[in-house]
Amino acid sequence: MNEKIETIKKLSKDIGILYVEDNQGLSKNMETLLSRIFDNVYVAYDGEQGYNEYIKHKPKIVITDVNMPIMSGFEMIKKIKALELECKIIILSAYDEKEDLYKALELGVFSYLHKPAKAPELVDAIYNATIAIQKDENSRIFLNQLQNIFNYQNNIVIMMHEDKFVLVNQRFNEFFGVESIDEFTKEHSNIDKLLLEHKEFLYTTPSSKWIDTAIKNPGKLFHTKIQNYKGEKRHLILKVREIPQKKKHYILSFDDVTELNLMTLFDVNASRDDENSKDKTAILSLLKVIKDNSAEIKIHNFYKGLTIINPAVIIDINENNFSLKTVNTQLKIVQITRFMTITSEIFPKDIVCKSIKNVDSDTQIIVIDDFSFASRSAADRKYTRLEPDLDHGCTLYYKNIKFPGETHIVDISEVSVKIKIDALPAGIEIGTTVKVAIFLKLKGKPMSFITLGKVYRIDENKYDYNIVLIYELDKKNLNNIREYLSNRQIELIREFKSTDINSPL
Known part of the structure; x- marks a missing residue:
C-alpha cells in the first residue's frame, strides 16, 4: 500500500x-x-x-x-x-x-x-x-505531438517517459510484430540492446546508453540499426523531440531508409569506388529525409584555400536535381567556383556538387543537378592551405640540380606545398626527397626558407604537373609560415568581400 x-x-x-x-x-x-x-x-x-x-x-x-x-x-x-x-x-x-x-x-x-x-x-x-x-x-499529449511532425504515418513513433516507452503508433507494432506496448515490453525488457552495433551509428557502448545520447541532442539526426520481428536488420534515422509541456517526456521518430542500401557506405573498408557513391537516387532520398525533418545542411567552399562555410536548407527535391537556400556570402563563392561540397551529420560521406545548374541571387536559391558522394570529407583538411599572393617564388632541386622550367606555388601550408611545374624530371616519383627553396613576403618584408620535402602526390595535367611535397620545418620557419598564413587569410577575406562576381578573376 x-x-x-x-x-x-x-x-x-x-x-x-x-x-x-x-x-x-x-x-x-x-x-x-x-x-x-x-x-x-x-x-x-x-x-x-x-x-x-x-x-x-x-x-x-x-x-x-x-x-x-x-x-x-x-x-x-x-x-x-x-x-x-x-x-x-x-x-x-x-x-x-x-x-x-x-x-x-x-x-x-x-x-x-x-x-x-x-x-x-x-x-x-x-x-x-x-x-x-x-x-x-x-494519450492527449501523444496525439497533439503527432500533428506537429511531418510524414510520421510511415515512421515508427514512440512517446517515452524517462527511460520507458509509454505509447507507440501502429507502425511500431507492425515492425516488432506485437499487438501492444505491453507485449513489446515483455519481449524487450532492456531497450539499451534495441539498437545494434554498427560503425558510426548510434548504439549503447560501455561509456554511454544510446537513449541518453539521443536525449542530450534533441533535433539531431542519428543513424541506427534495429532488427525487426522477421530477423531483418533495418537502417533507420532517429530524431528525438522534447515535449515542452511534460518534463522528461520525449517523442522518438524512426525513419526506415534501408532500401537506400547506405549501411555499407559507413564501412571504412568499403571501396571508394562503391557504386552507391554514384547513385543519385540514394542521395536524393537521403536529402528528402533531411528536408522532412526540417534539418540544416552545410555548404563548404574554398576561395584560394580560404574556407567558407554556411548553413543551408533544402527547398525542393525532384528526380533529377535539388534546390538549396543559403546566405549571400555562400551564393557569391558558389557563383565564382561553380562547385561546392555539402555536409550533414547523417551523410555517410560528404556530397560533392560538381555542376551548379543555377544560382539565383534574388531568391538565394542554388539548383544542383550533378552530384555524388565524395571520396574524402571536407573536414579532412587538418591544416590551412592557401594560395599565396602573386609576389612569391620557389625553386626545386633534385640531387642538387635545379629543376628546369617555370615553377609556381599552387597552395602552401605549414606541412606541405603544392607546386606546378612544366615538366617532370626523370627519377621523380612518389616518395622521392627533393630540396625546395620558397620565397614569400610577410608584412612587406622578404621571408624565405629552404627545406627537404618528400613527394606525396603527383598530378598530371594536360600541359603541366602538380607536385605535392610534405616537409617538416624548424621552429623559426614554422612560426614564420604560420604568421604568413594568418596574414594571408585576412588578405583573402578582404579580397573575397570586394570581388565583383560579374568581373573575370
Missing part, C-alpha cells in the same frame, strides 16, 4: 481531489488523510456545494457520498460529467442497492465503494484513478 501511496504522490502534483460528504466528522477525518497524499484537497458538505467547488477548482478526482441534502451525489455527478467526461468519480456509500450500482455505471463512475471503506480499498481506488488520468493525459 505504501508503494501505491508514493506513486499517487508522484503523479498527483497537478491533480486536485474533491471530497463531498454531509457527515462533518467523516469529512474532517478524510480531509486529514487526503492532505497527506494530495497537495490540493477540496471539501464540500452537500451536492450543490460540491458542484460549486468543482466549478471553482476543476479537480480531476471526486470522492462523494450519494445520499446528501439539497442535491444528491448522483445529481452532482451528472452535472460534473456534463462539464468534464474524463473526471474520475469514486462513490463512497453506505447503500449498495442494484439501482444505485446501475445508475453509477450509467453515469460513468470510476469506482463504487461501500462505506465505511477500508484504507487499502480506498488507496487502490485512488491509485487506479490516478494511473487512468496519467494515461489519458499521455
Whole structure:
C-alpha cells in the first residue's frame, strides 16, 4: 500500500481531489488523510456545494457520498460529467442497492465503494484513478505531438517517459510484430540492446546508453540499426523531440531508409569506388529525409584555400536535381567556383556538387543537378592551405640540380606545398626527397626558407604537373609560415568581400 501511496504522490502534483460528504466528522477525518497524499484537497458538505467547488477548482478526482441534502451525489455527478467526461468519480456509500450500482455505471463512475471503506480499498481506488488520468493525459499529449511532425504515418513513433516507452503508433507494432506496448515490453525488457552495433551509428557502448545520447541532442539526426520481428536488420534515422509541456517526456521518430542500401557506405573498408557513391537516387532520398525533418545542411567552399562555410536548407527535391537556400556570402563563392561540397551529420560521406545548374541571387536559391558522394570529407583538411599572393617564388632541386622550367606555388601550408611545374624530371616519383627553396613576403618584408620535402602526390595535367611535397620545418620557419598564413587569410577575406562576381578573376 505504501508503494501505491508514493506513486499517487508522484503523479498527483497537478491533480486536485474533491471530497463531498454531509457527515462533518467523516469529512474532517478524510480531509486529514487526503492532505497527506494530495497537495490540493477540496471539501464540500452537500451536492450543490460540491458542484460549486468543482466549478471553482476543476479537480480531476471526486470522492462523494450519494445520499446528501439539497442535491444528491448522483445529481452532482451528472452535472460534473456534463462539464468534464474524463473526471474520475469514486462513490463512497453506505447503500449498495442494484439501482444505485446501475445508475453509477450509467453515469460513468470510476469506482463504487461501500462505506465505511477500508484504507487499502480506498488507496487502490485512488491509485487506479490516478494511473487512468496519467494515461489519458499521455494519450492527449501523444496525439497533439503527432500533428506537429511531418510524414510520421510511415515512421515508427514512440512517446517515452524517462527511460520507458509509454505509447507507440501502429507502425511500431507492425515492425516488432506485437499487438501492444505491453507485449513489446515483455519481449524487450532492456531497450539499451534495441539498437545494434554498427560503425558510426548510434548504439549503447560501455561509456554511454544510446537513449541518453539521443536525449542530450534533441533535433539531431542519428543513424541506427534495429532488427525487426522477421530477423531483418533495418537502417533507420532517429530524431528525438522534447515535449515542452511534460518534463522528461520525449517523442522518438524512426525513419526506415534501408532500401537506400547506405549501411555499407559507413564501412571504412568499403571501396571508394562503391557504386552507391554514384547513385543519385540514394542521395536524393537521403536529402528528402533531411528536408522532412526540417534539418540544416552545410555548404563548404574554398576561395584560394580560404574556407567558407554556411548553413543551408533544402527547398525542393525532384528526380533529377535539388534546390538549396543559403546566405549571400555562400551564393557569391558558389557563383565564382561553380562547385561546392555539402555536409550533414547523417551523410555517410560528404556530397560533392560538381555542376551548379543555377544560382539565383534574388531568391538565394542554388539548383544542383550533378552530384555524388565524395571520396574524402571536407573536414579532412587538418591544416590551412592557401594560395599565396602573386609576389612569391620557389625553386626545386633534385640531387642538387635545379629543376628546369617555370615553377609556381599552387597552395602552401605549414606541412606541405603544392607546386606546378612544366615538366617532370626523370627519377621523380612518389616518395622521392627533393630540396625546395620558397620565397614569400610577410608584412612587406622578404621571408624565405629552404627545406627537404618528400613527394606525396603527383598530378598530371594536360600541359603541366602538380607536385605535392610534405616537409617538416624548424621552429623559426614554422612560426614564420604560420604568421604568413594568418596574414594571408585576412588578405583573402578582404579580397573575397570586394570581388565583383560579374568581373573575370
